[in-house]
Amino acid sequence: MDQIGSDMQLDSDYDEKTYVNDTESVALITNDDADSMLDESLPPAEPAKPMADDHEAMKERFLPSSPDYETEAEAIFTWDITDWRSLPKRTHGPTFNCAGHPWRVLFFPAGNAASESVSFYLEQGFGDEKPTDDWYACAQFMLVLSNPNDPSIYIHHEANHRFTLEEGDWGFTRFADKNKIFAASYDGADRPLVEGDTARMTAYIRVLKDPTGVLWHNFVNYDSKKETGMVGLRNQGATCYLNSLLQSLYLTGAFRKAVYQIPTSTEQERTNSTSAYALQRLFYRLQADQVAVSTQELTHSFGWESRQIFEQQDVQELSRILMEKLETHMKGTEAEKALPDMFVGKMKTYLKCINVDYESSRTEEYWDLQLNVSGCKSVDESFRDYIQVETLEGDNKYAAEGYGLQEAKKGVIFESFPNVLHLQLKRFEYDFQRDAMMKVNDRYEFPDVLDCTPYLDETADKSEPCIYHLHGVLVHSGDLNAGHYYAFLKPSKEGDFFRFDDDRVTRATKREAIDDNFGGDYATNGINGAAKGQNPYTRQWSTKRSNNAYMLVYIRASQLDRILPPEEQMQPPEHLPIRIQEERVAAEKRRKEREEAHLYMNVYVATEASYRAYEGTDIINWTSESETDL
Incomplete structure (x- = not known):
């Protein structure tokens, strides 16, 4: 070591000639600055503990309202419990009201199947006058047990529940340790929580509105047809992605109508168009059946084997293959131009010289568009990235025919957009650093109403507005290796969104369909820092949402009435219901025969004459045919 002065040491490799004594580059840290830096590195201080009798403070601290839910009504009820040890094993508090429903606290002083604990529950208070079978109430609630003489001594628990006739109570079997609440000193205080056999129970309840009808639903005996008028599709193993796409196409009414127009009345026509006929049958059953429909006929018509049923296919590729097959079957029919009219747009790839009058361009048709998610925050940014102009200059000049090397502009511009616009969001892409395919869970926003005019060529026909309304959001939840697909779709022009999750169909809010599928980080918590969510398929925790949109369906506003016609205009061909009904009758007959087969037996009688006449090895x-069948 070389020594400079008396107490400063430098490494021997240090070059003194490069050292600059620049006071401007030195930060002077005072004691105040150090305290400030230390404070910034610490998490925010936790608010002071509220008193049990400060009801608003208790509610704000432990039962805050959520912007995700709309409150119907709130109530706070206090019950002073006396003679604790003399109470029956099962005790009810007084009945109180919230949102027009009666409520009460159910109390087990000696515990409910937990002798070391005391048990408290919130219960619907109808008593012997039972509510109707379809009664329910969605409630957030908190139960607080406190010392009425010292409100700083208390214990609390919170929960959410959908109260129904079958599940009329919900709460906490192990609300508190029986020995601790009677101890002379509770939680560091100088007195017990239950003092003199007396305590105070305060119930906080917030009844929420349920616009979808399925908030916190357990889906036991849930009937999609009864609740929504629609049915789902059964998952064969790993066909949830297919189910989402099929529901989207089915609810694009003009597409369903075009599929029904494919001729399949004769055996020869059905043989020549097996996929189209299978799709017709599937669509009709989605209209007519009361329970979820199988897709086995359709996948069988694709030629899929069992292995492919359990493999996730590319949705975009599958959609294109299906469209190509259907377009082939529609040739020469009244639906011949239906698919291009709905789904085909045009884009122009061009190279235009800057200094000379030369342009090379090629116009192509497209059925859907792939938009970048990585590096883009919204659909608008993705479109602007798509049509971004690249300048060819320097060593990268363009060799223009007849003009030599020229500076040029290269890009893509849209000449037209289809009436039904399918946007494939590139949520899965190759990560060069990891050398693997990864899912992009970044936040990516998409609007309810999309204006595509800014992305059109200046010379494009703008006689029909390029304003689009969101019709469908197809969602992937999970990661590249494990996940699930479902869809939010709007069946009618002015209607609500519905969630199609394999065999289950439920109503959905606009927030659930749109905002909840932007992806990105979970909302942060001011006290606990960044919030995390658990991937339901990999069981891993992450700060980013694993459920996000991977495909969007937009319909041109001026064509909504034609693309989404009334249900009566989308009736199947006459032969289809008849044939399916005949098949069902025949299948029911075979089923009945199998079930009753054990009731019958064939009896044969061998006579002496037949025995003498037969020369074989049997009797x-x-x-x-000469034998009698009895």
């Missing part, structure tokens, strides 16, 4: 010829 007689049992297959002979």
